[in-house]
Amino acid sequence: MKIGIIGLGFVGLSLASVLASKNYNVIGIDTDKKKCLEIENGITPIFEPDLEKTLRTGLKKSLIISNEFSFLKDCDIIFVTVGTPQKNNGKIELSMIKKASSAIGQAIRKTSKNPIIFIKSTVIPGTAENIVLPILEKQSRKKANKDFGVISNPEFLQESNAIHDTKYPHAIILGGPETKYMKKAKAFFSKIHPNVKMIFTEYQTAEIIKYANNSFLATKISFINQLSNICQNIPNANIDDVAKVIGLDPRIGKLFLNAGPGYGGSCLPKDMSALINFSDSIGVNPTFLKAVEKTNDEQIDNIISLIKKTLGQIRSKRITILGTAFKPNTNDIRASKSIELIKKLLKNNAKITVHDPKALENTKKIFGSKINYATSLQDALDKSNCAVIMTQWKQYNQLNKNSLRNMKNKIIIDSRRVLVKKELGGKYFAVGIGGR
Numbered sequence: 001m002k003i004g005i006i007g008l009g010f011v012g013l014s015l016a017s018v019l020a021s022k023n024y025n026v027i028g029i030d031t032d033k034k035k036c037l038e039i040e041n042g043i044t045p046i047f048e049p050d051l052e053k054t055l056r057t058g059l060k061k062s063l064i065i066s067n068e069f070s071f072l073k074d075c076d077i078i079f080v081t082v083g084t085p086q087k088n089n090g091k092i093e094l095s096m097i098k099k100a101s102s103a104i105g106q107a108i109r110k111t112s113k114n115p116i117i118f119i120k121s122t123v124i125p126g127t128a129e130n131i132v133l134p135i136l137e138k139q140s141r142k143k144a145n146k147d148f149g150v151i152s153n154p155e156f157l158q159e160s161n162a163i164h165d166t167k168y169p170h171a172i173i174l175g176g177p178e179t180k181y182m183k184k185a186k187a188f189f190s191k192i193h194p195n196v197k198m199i200f201t202e203y204q205t206a207e208i209i210k211y212a213n214n215s216f217l218a219t220k221i222s223f224i225n226q227l228s229n230i231c232q233n234i235p236n237a238n239i240d241d242v243a244k245v246i247g248l249d250p251r252i253g254k255l256f257l258n259a260g261p262g263y264g265g266s267c268l269p270k271d272m273s274a275l276i277n278f279s280d281s282i283g284v285n286p287t288f289l290k291a292v293e294k295t296n297d298e299q300i301d302n303i304i305s306l307i308k309k310t311l312g313q314i315r316s317k318r319i320t321i322l323g324t325a326f327k328p329n330t331n332d333i334r335a336s337k338s339i340e341l342i343k344k345l346l347k348n349n350a351k352i353t354v355h356d357p358k359a360l361e362n363t364k365k366i367f368g369s370k371i372n373y374a375t376s377l378q379d380a381l382d383k384s385n386c387a388v389i390m391t392q393w394k395q396y397n398q399l400n401k402n403s404l405r406n407m408k409n410k411i412i413i414d415s416r417r418v419l420v421k422k423e424l425g426g427k428y429f430a431v432g433i434g435g436r
């Protein structure tokens with residue numbers, strides 16, 4: 001059996017690496033030649049724990065990397081994992097899905113195979129049926145769900161946990177008509193993930209499930225952030241204790257209640273925006289979703305007001321930002337709240353120094369010489385007027401009185417409360433902790 005995977009971002013590359021390491025014949029395809037060359041040499045374009053190791057195992061076994069779509073004609077299974085980013089107007093950008101569909105259609109025109117095409121990319125409801133299917137049929141001159149199968153198969157993996165989540169998904173969603181292709185899909189997934197719950201549904205339901213999932217996660221985060229802002233204004237209140245206790249209620253659950261600077265990354269913000277736009281487009285006012293998004297948009301202002309409260313004015317002050325990755329264990333800075341904070345502080349004429357264990361190179365691509373980059377925590381803090389902990393990297397838990405010794409003003413703003421129990425010998429303000 002041959003498996004083709006189109007789009008080698010963290011979803012496609014993790015899937016390709018995991019399947020190849022399990023001895024499946026896999027062809028990973030991406031239009032970016034430079035990226036293909038790196039991957040072929042065992043180098044991952046993104047920092048993702050265990051990905052490089054799994055990729056190298058896959059390459060040693062059966063993984064082929066190419067920018068040639070014609071390889072798809074030999075595939076029995078094709079996964080589409082291309083990006084669906086956000087347009088400037090907030091709507092979903094489907095051009096990569098359209099291009100991939102067109103290329104698959106052309107590749108399978110002359111094949112004698114009856115491949116199954118799985119759409120893993122996050123797409124708004126109606127995309128598989130109204131966009132992907134017609135393009136595939138036109139380009140292949142074949143009939144969908146007769147000559148080849150099309151199944152919506154959304155992905156739930158988290159960056160920084162991509163290999164684990166690819167190996168152990170919590171559920172498998174298969175959207176599309178009940179055909180022989182659906183039966184084959186069931187057999188394929190039962191073999192790879194024998195004990196995982198499989199849900200069979202329509203295309204549109206599978207597509208909205210993904211948005212329901214991500215928007216619910218965003219909701220939990222905005223909820224706890226709103227509560228955190230309330231706690232911050234109640235003497236001695238502590239958001240972590242609140243989160244811990246409500247998380248014990250099984251109806252609520254403990255995950256995604258870590259208050260902070262707001263949600264970032266390449267998925268939650270763009271999926272919230274796509275769902276809001278989609279909802280508007282079908283005549284449903286997304287009042288609630290808009291409030292979740294607005295709460296997230298306002299969270300950086302809370303941090304800026306904490307900085308202003310302690311520093312007075314921001315102009316000309318040296319401010320250290322600890323962490324620019326959108327979360328720990330990744331070098332991804334897409335829609336990172338740190339980047340948003342730095343941009344706002346630069347507008348206020350602050351002098352910025354950043355530290356991040358993995359994301360400095362990516363940060364340089366945005367700010368160039370406008371800010372300073374420190375490779376050691378000590379360098380980052382020396383002569384600083386104020387340090388703001390933004391990303392919950394483990395390294396920042398180690399900060400202590402001694403690390404702060406050369407700061408000009410010993411002021412720490414902690415958006416994740418990692419130093420809350422430490423005696424730092426300076427001024428300490430944490431998001432979600434009421435002043436004493």
Ligand code: UGA
Nearest residue numbers: 155156157158159256257258260262263264265267326327
């Ligand atoms: C998210 C979803 O969690 C995945 O299930 C989904 O597959 C993925 O999007 C996607 O659509 O591809 P990811 O973008 O990797 O995964 O990031 P998350 O771990 O969800 O974190 C998103 C943001 O929320 C980060 O900025 C993180 O710091 C923040 N967050 C998360 C909090 O502020 N508090 C929390 O309790 C949890």
